[in-house]
Amino acid sequence: MTKNLNILTCRACGFTFSSESQIAWGNTYWHGIGVAFCTEESARATLKAEAIECQTIDADCNDCIHFKRGEMLAKGAASAFGGHCLKFDKPTVAYPKFATGHECFEHRRAAK
Numbered sequence: 001m002t003k004n005l006n007i008l009t010c011r012a013c014g015f016t017f018s019s020e021s022q023i024a025w026g027n028t029y030w031h032g033i034g035v036a037f038c039t040e041e042s043a044r045a046t047l048k049a050e051a052i053e054c055q056t057i058d059a060d061c062n063d064c065i066h067f068k069r070g071e072m073l074a075k076g077a078a079s080a081f082g083g084h085c086l087k088f089d090k091p092t093v094a095y096p097k098f099a100t101g102h103e104c105f106e107h108r109r110a111a112k
Helices: 040-058
Strands: 024-027 035-038 067-074 080-085 090-094
Touching: 067 090
Parallel strands: none
Antiparallel strands: 024 035, 067 080, 080 090
């Protein structure tokens, strides 16, 4: 860790750290892509906001308010869920953390 902590700031709120004990390592939504210095409160809020932003970009049924999840069709990195689109009343497949790009997508949490 650097001795000059006053150059480290929270990426979300801009708080300047004066001691190492104030730092909470904040993971990005896509694990492994990056970490950042955050306050503990900002780390939680930022992760939640990043998740909604990334899921909205992906626009996959998995995070859509109109998707009724059924059974898991595949496990592992290529996991998939069968289900039903309530908006168009048709069967569909959802892929967690996968970009499908459906134009009809409405995020299940952002809509609240």
